[in-house]
Amino acid sequence: MTEAHTSTELAIEKLREAILSGELLPGDRLHQDRLAEMLGISRTPLRAALTTLAQTGLVSYESNRGFYVREFSIAEVSGAFEVRAELEAMACRLAAANMTDAARKYLADLVAEGDRLLEPGALLPENLGAYRRMNVNFHTAVMDLSGNAWIRTFVQSLHNVPAASDRVIMWRDFRVIERSHDDHHRIARALAKGQGERAAAIMREHITFALEHLDLQLKLYPQDFLRMPSPDKPAKGRKASRSKRSSE
Amino acid sequence: MTEAHTSTELAIEKLREAILSGELLPGDRLHQDRLAEMLGISRTPLRAALTTLAQTGLVSYESNRGFYVREFSIAEVSGAFEVRAELEAMACRLAAANMTDAARKYLADLVAEGDRLLEPGALLPENLGAYRRMNVNFHTAVMDLSGNAWIRTFVQSLHNVPAASDRVIMWRDFRVIERSHDDHHRIARALAKGQGERAAAIMREHITFALEHLDLQLKLYPQDFLRMPSPDKPAKGRKASRSKRSSE
DNA sequence: AATACAATTTTTGGATACATTAAGCGAAAC
DNA sequence: GTTTCGCTTAATGTATCCAAAAATTGTATT
Structure with a gap:
């Protein structure tokens, strides 16, 4: 590829x-x-x-x-979530009208995959990558089903906002993950039944909460966000980042 | 500049x-x-x-x-309008909470400027540029007032879709222009009063109609819009690209 | 001492020359 | 007659060199 x-x-x-x-x-x-x-x-x-x-x-x-x-202000990060919530909710509304049997099955499979990964009662470290991929695929699938390619394009570019990136799933609380995945269940079901508005509402809350939760995590464990651990490649020793001009 | x-x-x-x-x-x-x-x-x-x-x-x-x-399909063009409608409606919802006296005045001034340009009972050719600028400024102002910079960024990039561009105001029917500008009036008033949802609804229809109207115009006067890709469409495979025009 | 100004250094922007890739074409093999 | 392979050619990708702009330093003047 x-x-x-x-x-x-x-x-x-x-x-x-x-x-x-x-x-x-x-x-x-x-x-x-x-x-x-x-x-x-x-x-x-x-x-x-x-x-x-x-x-x-x-x-x-x-x-x-x-x-x-580029530096992102807090406002830009939360703004990214706001727009994401709106766009993905929109995707749900549109997708509901485009559901085929294949689409239903694909979403159901992704949700089932998530079930499997969460079955141990915790998100095991070795499953984190797979869960993240599943999550990305689910959201991407809904956007693709919307039939409007712009949505995916823009959401994609929002993922370039570091803290808003897909790669950030630092959910420490398993209940939060479970609830989040339950949202996936409901969204898939709502879409399957053509309930676009319902799916949109769940999706909007799904993403809005992600921001709320990020905000909380940021307050609790700020150091974790200064440098995001890369799944495959650990950060190499950084050369001395000399002091920025603090005056002015 | x-x-x-x-x-x-x-x-x-x-x-x-x-x-x-x-x-x-x-x-x-x-x-x-x-x-x-x-x-x-x-x-x-x-x-x-x-x-x-x-x-x-x-x-x-x-x-x-x-x-x-780049070539844009009809689906991409209408998709651009769909997303624009959603994003600018969102901007209205957010902007309603951020209105200051200065903002109210700025929007009112733009609307008044539009009134002036339309007063002759027609959109005179010499006023077309000014009207287009006013229109752009109005929409931009609302997006800026939303406080979410992503909205403007994305809408901006949607304007790169040729037929969806701001520059396309080929409204032949003056009543359509009048109605469109009346939307501006109502949006400005709604925002001034903090009626975000109302402003959003008007804005959504304002843009959705623009697509409908473009669609109609496209059927009536296709040649005016997209001087569509020449007969020989190079889809992947190399074709005789003899599409070179006049000057050599 | 502070500021304005000029020369030097550093860094970015652009032009040209070179390397690499792939499309086009033709000859040879089947 | 068709296909395949390799060569030719034209266009893209990269490196290097030069020019222009900005940052920095040092000096002179007030």
């Missing part, structure tokens, strides 16, 4: 991973010469990658001044 | 204009050497511009195959 083997695409992947995993911190200056050397490529593909990421929203750019890892 | 000093930004502007104005047709191959020469720049900034536009959604790209002017 991912036969992305142009230097530019490689750089995009590497940089995205570095940013979402917290290896590069918000506000960090992205020095072209140094970054290019680090990645072992020249500045041309690097600049192409940065340009792409800038449009994606992961990095910011000012002409003649360079690229920075 | 648009002091586009860097070549890349200039190229972005030029290309965007060329695409949205229909000078470049959907499906057209964007040949780097030729385009660079046409624009009087080298391939480096051109590629940067194309990369940006590709992320923006105006052009499509396949590695090692090049850039094309």
Whole structure:
């Protein structure tokens, strides 16, 4: 699938991973010469990658001044959830009118997969990746079923907001996970029966609560969010991030 | 205002204009050497511009195959309106809670400006630009008042869908314009009074109707809108791309 | 001492030259 | 006659070099 083997695409992947995993911190200056050397490529593909990421929203750019890892305010993070809630609720409303037997089965299978992963009475570490994938697939499926490709496009780009990313499922409370998965059950059933508004309402709350919960977690365990652990690649030793200008 | 000093930004502007104005047709191959020469720049900034536009959604790209002017299906165009309706309705709901006296005055001024432009009993050609700007400013203002920056970001990118662009106000029927502007009146008043849901409902219909009307216009005067992709549609496979026009 | 200004250094933006990839074409094999 | 392989060619991807802009430093003037 991912036969992305142009230097530019490689750089995009590497940089995205570095940013979402917290290896590069918000506000960090992205020095072209140094970054290019680090990645072992020249500045041309690097600049192409940065340009792409800038449009994606992961990095910011000012002409003649360079690229920075984008910083997101609390308002932007919660705004991302707000919009996600609205768009995915919309997806539910539309999807309800497009349900086929195949669609019903696909959603049911995903939900059943979730049941299986939660059966132990806890979300075991070795199941976390699978659960996360299931979750992503479920939400993606609903959006695809909506028949409106823009929804998925925009929600996708909201996932580039670090704390709003799909990869963040740091639910410590199993009851929260159970409830969340129960939402999936209900959404799938509502859609199967063509109850679009009902599915939309559940979905909206499903995502709105995720923000509320993130907010709580942020207050309880702030340190966990400064650097997100990457599932496959642990963050490498970061070079000294020298002090930002604190004056002014 | 648009002091586009860097070549890349200039190229972005030029290309965007060329695409949205229909000078470049959907499906057209964007040949780097030729385009660079046409624009009087080298391939480096051109590629940067194309990369940006590709992320923006105006052009499509396949590695090692090049850039094309993106083609939008009817479904994507109407999907764009659907999402716009939802997002701008959402903006109304949020904005209603953020109204200040300054905001009320700003919206009122825009509406009054519209009144002035429509007073002649017709939208005179020399007023079309001003009316379009007023319209853009009104919608933008509501989105900004929502306090959620993502809304504006996404709606902005929906305006890159050629037929869904702000620039398309080809309303031939003055009554349609009057009604549309009356919607603006009501939205402004509703927001001023904090009636978020009401404003949202009007806004949703305001945009939904725009799609319906576009649809109608499309059937009546198809040639005015999309100078649709030429007879030979290069779907994947390389075809004789003899679509080059006049100047050589 | 502080500020304004000029020269130097650093960094980004752009042009050109080179490498790589893939589409187009033709000859040879079956 | 058809297919397959390899060569040709044209276009894309990358590296390097040069120019322009910004940041920085140092100096001189008030």
